[in-house]
Amino acid sequence: MEDLKKQIKEFIQARDWEQYHAPKNLALALSVEVAEILEIFQWKENQENLSPHEIEALKQEIGDVLIYLLELADKYQIDLIQAAKDKMALNALKYPAEKVKGKAWKYTEYQ
Amino acid sequence: MEDLKKQIKEFIQARDWEQYHAPKNLALALSVEVAEILEIFQWKENQENLSPHEIEALKQEIGDVLIYLLELADKYQIDLIQAAKDKMALNALKYPAEKVKGKAWKYTEYQ
Amino acid sequence: MEDLKKQIKEFIQARDWEQYHAPKNLALALSVEVAEILEIFQWKENQENLSPHEIEALKQEIGDVLIYLLELADKYQIDLIQAAKDKMALNALKYPAEKVKGKAWKYTEYQ
Amino acid sequence: MEDLKKQIKEFIQARDWEQYHAPKNLALALSVEVAEILEIFQWKENQENLSPHEIEALKQEIGDVLIYLLELADKYQIDLIQAAKDKMALNALKYPAEKVKGKAWKYTEYQ
Numbered sequence: 001m002e003d004l005k006k007q008i009k010e011f012i013q014a015r016d017w018e019q020y021h022a023p024k025n026l027a028l029a030l031s032v033e034v035a036e037i038l039e040i041f042q043w044k045e046n047q048e049n050l051s052p053h054e055i056e057a058l059k060q061e062i063g064d065v066l067i068y069l070l071e072l073a074d075k076y077q078i079d080l081i082q083a084a085k086d087k088m089a090l091n092a093l094k095y096p097a098e099k100v101k102g103k104a105w106k107y108t109e110y111q
Numbered sequence: 112m113e114d115l116k117k118q119i120k121e122f123i124q125a126r127d128w129e130q131y132h133a134p135k136n137l138a139l140a141l142s143v144e145v146a147e148i149l150e151i152f153q154w155k156e157n158q159e160n161l162s163p164h165e166i167e168a169l170k171q172e173i174g175d176v177l178i179y180l181l182e183l184a185d186k187y188q189i190d191l192i193q194a195a196k197d198k199m200a201l202n203a204l205k206y207p208a209e210k211v212k213g214k215a216w217k218y219t220e221y222q
Numbered sequence: 223m224e225d226l227k228k229q230i231k232e233f234i235q236a237r238d239w240e241q242y243h244a245p246k247n248l249a250l251a252l253s254v255e256v257a258e259i260l261e262i263f264q265w266k267e268n269q270e271n272l273s274p275h276e277i278e279a280l281k282q283e284i285g286d287v288l289i290y291l292l293e294l295a296d297k298y299q300i301d302l303i304q305a306a307k308d309k310m311a312l313n314a315l316k317y318p319a320e321k322v323k324g325k326a327w328k329y330t331e332y333q
Numbered sequence: 334m335e336d337l338k339k340q341i342k343e344f345i346q347a348r349d350w351e352q353y354h355a356p357k358n359l360a361l362a363l364s365v366e367v368a369e370i371l372e373i374f375q376w377k378e379n380q381e382n383l384s385p386h387e388i389e390a391l392k393q394e395i396g397d398v399l400i401y402l403l404e405l406a407d408k409y410q411i412d413l414i415q416a417a418k419d420k421m422a423l424n425a426l427k428y429p430a431e432k433v434k435g436k437a438w439k440y441t442e443y444q
Contacts, residue, residue, distance in 0.1 A: 001112070004192055007199050015206065016213040020265040023161075024152040027145075028264050030176075031364060034138075034145045035257030037183075041135040042250050043242040043437035046379050050134075050187070059189050063198030065141075065180055066191055069173060072148075076161070078170050080177055081115055087174030088118050095126065102127040104376035131376040139375050142253060146368030153361050154326035154353040157268050215265035223334070226414055229421050237428060238435040245383075246374040249367075252398075256360075256367045259405075263357040272356075272409070281411050285420030287363075287402055288413055291395060294370075298383070300392050302399055303337055309396030310340050317348065324349040 001081070005074065008067055026072040033064040112192070116185065119178055137183040144175040223292075223303070230293055248294040255286040334414070338407065341400055359405040366397040 012018055040054050040061070050058065073080050123129055151165050151172070161169065184191045234240055262276050262283070272280065295302050345351055373387050373394070383391065406413050 001192060004195055004199070007196065011199060011203065014208040015211055017215070019213075020215045022157045024155060024157050024159075025265055027148050027152050028260055028361070031142075031145050031149055032257050032261050032264060034142050035254050035260075037138050038142055038250055038257075039254050041138050042254060043247055044135060046133045046135050048135075055187050055189075058187065059184075059194045060198050060201065062180060062184050062189055062191065063194035063196075065176075066195040067198060069176055069180070070195070073170075073173050076166050076169065078166075078173055080173065081112060083170045083174035084115050084177040084181070085118065085174075087171055087178060088115070088122060090171065092122065097125040100126055102130075104128070104131045136376055139250070139371055143368050143372050143375060146365050146371075149361055149368075150365050153365060154358055223414060226417055226421070229418065233421060233425065236430040237433050239437070241435075242437045244379045246377060246379050246381075249370050249374050253364075253367050253371055256364050259360050260364055263360050266357060268355045268357050270357075277409050277411075280409060281406075281416045282420050282423065284402060284406050284411055284413065285416035285418075287398075288417040289420060291398055291402070292417070295395050298388050298391065300388075300395055302395065303334060305392045305396035306337050306399040306403070307340065307396075309393050309400060310337070310344060312393065314344065319347040322348055324352075326350070326353045 001070075004066075005070060008071055012071075021071065023072060023075045026068050026075070030065060030068040030072065033061055033068060036061045037065070112181075115177075116181060119182055123182075132182065134183060134186045137179050137186070141176060141179040141183065144172055144179060147172045148176070226288075227292060227296065230289055234293075243293065245294055245297045248290050248297070252287060252290040252294065255283055255290060258283045259287070334403075337399075338403060341404055345404075354404065356405060356408045359401050359408070363398060363401040363405065366394055366401060369394045370398070 012021060037058065040050065040058055070080060073083065123132060148169060151161065151169055155161075181191055184194065234243060259280060262272065262280055266272075292302060295305065345354060370391060373383065373391055403413060406416065
């Protein structure tokens with residue numbers, strides 16, 4: 001992860017792109033990349049398989065999402081892995097296993 | 112990262128939620144979480160600061176995005192960090208530093 | 223609007239595409255088209271102008287969004303214009319002018 | 334449609350919100366509203382029905398999307414209905430019925 005962070009930083013500096021990478025713009029870029037993931041699944045059935053070509057495209061888009069996510073987190077000194085772990089702990093409180101088992105409701109509906 | 116992956120897997124199994132987490136649905140969930148990041152920046156100026164409360168909310172949403180991203184990647188045995196590194200290498204070819212320096216065009220416009 | 227609705231219906235039937243246009247897929251398609259709008263603004267300043275070429279692209283994407291929105295609404299016999307008017311009435315209650323004047327807070331913060 | 338446009342304009346002026354409604358921010362808001370539509374379908378099967386409560390929520394979100402879409406279009410004097418009709422004409426050229434009948438490929442794959 002530290003390697004990757006360094007690689008991204010150098011990439012942006014070499015292109016003089018810090019000026020464009022305001023956090024708001026990174027959030028937007030993140031959203032655009034996620035839409036490219038959505039596009040792959042757009043007309044498929046829920047259980048339909050992806051072709052090898054589609055999996056390769058998915059891999060690239062997932063890469064882009066992680067790049068922007070890391071860059072955005074870094075603007076606020078947020079540690080990505082720690083943020084996810086902390087959120088998992090919150091989710092465990094929000095969705096107690098015995099209450100939500102097998103149900104896909106929104107958490108507001110459990111209360 | 113491996114810790115986190117294990118934590119996510121156990122969380123889902125304990126809730127019997129594998130049935131809902133088809134890749135297409137995970138892509139959708141990813142998109143919903145990214146929109147919650149967008150919401151934070153929605154009415155702000157590009158350079159406007161976030162409040163401590165907003166940074167905390169951002170941290171939580173970033174955590175959610177990583178969780179779903181990891182889960183989606185895992186469905187296709189995609190290594191998240193490797194996918195981002197490989198994409199960085201592709202981006203370096205797509206956007207040669209000497210050609211794009213200081214410019215925010217789309218790559219199709221350089222050709 | 224009725225013209226447009228008819229035009230869309232004939233377009234889909236002529237291509238035998240009803241099978242793909244489940245409401246969930248239309249929601250996804252809507253999201254993909256909106257991301258193409260976001261892409262136009264992605265690296266811009268909040269007050270930056272669009273080029274004539276970008277405005278033309280925006281017009282096309284806005285067209286696509288309306289097409290999918292209309293198609294999705296139609297699946298549930300929702301009248302698009304009426305839905306917006308009813309929502310405006312709700313918004314007026316949610317955001318009383320005297321309370322929110324000049325402020326961009328989320329409505330939950332007024333309470 | 335003209336009624337609705339007028340209603341939106343008055344709503345914004347009464348709240349002194351023009352300052353926040355830069356086109357870029359409206360594009361963002363549009364994206365946030367579409368994600369609220371996605372959220373309704375998030376964990377559902379492709380053919381799964383919505384409850385009356387979900388259809389009512391969908392109607393409200395569709396209303397919000399049309400409101401922001403109209404506002405965004407208006408910033409560039411784009412006529413919403415005309416934009417959709419023009420896009421339908423382009424789509425008919427992009428996807429000739431005899432070539433794409435029954436297939437859900439991306440148009441770049443037909444060429």
